[in-house]
Amino acid sequence: ETGVTQTPRHLVMGMTNKKSLKCEQHLGHNAMYWYKQSAKKPLELMFVYSLEERVENNSVPSRFSPECPNSSHLFLHLHTLQPEDSALYLCASSQDAYSDTQYFGPGTRLTVL
Amino acid sequence: AQSVTQLDSQVPVFEEAPVELRCNYSSSVSVYLFWYVQYPNQGLQLLLKYLSGSTLVKGINGFEAEFNKSQTSFHLRKPSVHISDTAEYFCAVNSGFQKLVFGTGTRLLVSP
Numbered sequence: 700e701t702g703v704t705q706t707p708r709h710l711v712m713g714m715t716n717k718k719s720l721k722c723e724q725h726l727g728h729n730a731m732y733w734y735k736q737s738a739k740k741p742l743e744l745m746f747v748y749s750l751e752e753r754v755e756n757n758s759v760p761s762r763f764s765p766e767c768p769n770s771s772h773l774f775l776h777l778h779t780l781q782p783e784d785s786a787l788y789l790c791a792s793s794q795d796a797y798s799d800t801q802y803f804g805p806g807t808r809l810t811v812l
Numbered sequence: 813a814q815s816v817t818q819l820d821s822q823v824p825v826f827e828e829a830p831v832e833l834r835c836n837y838s839s840s841v842s843v844y845l846f847w848y849v850q851y852p853n854q855g856l857q858l859l860l861k862y863l864s865g866s867t868l869v870k871g872i873n874g875f876e877a878e879f880n881k882s883q884t885s886f887h888l889r890k891p892s893v894h895i896s897d898t899a900e901y902f903c904a905v906n907s908g909f910q911k912l913v914f915g916t917g918t919r920l921l922v923s924p
Contacts, residue, residue, distance in 0.1 A: 703855075741816075742902070742914040755911065789855055799844050799863055801912060803855040 702726045703804035705790050711810045712780065720775040720807045722790030730796040731773040733765060736787040736806070748773060749796035780811045814839045814905050818915035825922055827895055833888040833918045835877075835903030845886040846904040846912070847877055856902065862886065873897070898922045 703724045712718050724731060733745040747755035748767040762784075764776040773790055787808050791801040815838045825831045837843060844863050848856040860871025867879040877888045886903060903915040 705855075739916070741916050744911050747911070791856075797906065797911060799906065800846070800858060800861060802858070803848070805853075805855040808853075 702802050703790060703792055705788075705804035705807050707807060708805065709808045709810075711812065712777070713812050714780060714782075716780075717776070717778040719777065720788055720790075720809075722773040722775075722804055724771055724773075724790075724792040724802070724804075726792055726802060728792040728794050728802075729770055730793045730798070731767060731770070732791040732793075732801065733773065733775055734789040734791065736789055742789070745775075747796055754796055777809075780809075782811050785809055785811045814843070814907055814913045816903050816905050816913055816915035818903055818918050820918045821916070822919045822921060825893055825920065827922055827924050828892045830891050831889065831893050831897075831920065833901050833903075833920065835886045835888065835915060837884050837886065837903070837905045839884075839905060839907050841907045844906045845877075845879060846906070847871065847875070847886075847888050848902045848904060848914075849873075850900040850902065850917075852899070859888070859901070893920070893922050895922050895924065 706721045730749045735743045745759045746765045751767045762779050766774040787806045789806045790804040793801045817836045846861045847859040849859050850856050860869045862869045862879045870876045875890050900917045900919050902917045904912050906912045
């Protein structure tokens with residue numbers, strides 16, 4: 700399944716670094732999502748974009764900054780992260796926001812030192 | 813509010829044996845239900861989904877699930893598992909125009 704791609708697949712960064720995660724969907728969908736997956740916890744929805752407008756921000760710290768320049772691309776800009784931010788970050792897309800099926804990318808494994 | 817409970821964090825099973833992964837949900841309105849599978853170092857892949865109609869849903873890789881409204885359950889089954897089915901399985905519920913809510917996952921461990 701290559702409908703949703705994410706880069707990089709792995710990222711190690713220090714707490715003072717600035718980095719960005721990229722997601723691209725090739726499905727013609729209008730909605731895109733960022734999720735955080737930590738060990739032993741349910742997937743946490745971070746942000747939702749519909750037609751390039753943010754429609755949900757689930758109390759995510761400001762050190763995470765999303766950007767959606769068009770309906771095919773979604774970024775997550777990271778700065779001054781904490782070790783507890785280490786997790787798998789998953790991008791997903793769906794035809795419309797909250798429509799029935801979301802399709803996921805392979806994720807970016809982030810380690811914050 | 814919606815919620816999903818996957819009571820079993822881990823299910824060990826021998827190859828070619830049947831398996832059932834349990835999922836119960838809570839919602840006050842009609843629901844859409846999903847099972848996703850996550851193989852090691854990969855994202856989530858849709859196994860099957862229930863939107864409406866027949867309560868028995870067939871998915872990929874020989875999996876099926878049955879929607880039981882009275883018991884608010886959506887258990888996943890496979891009659892004969894393979895080593896390659898070893899993965900994490902997530903149940904999720906969506907009540908339309910609301911966010912998808914996931915369970916904590918069940919790790920299926922298939923051994924020879």
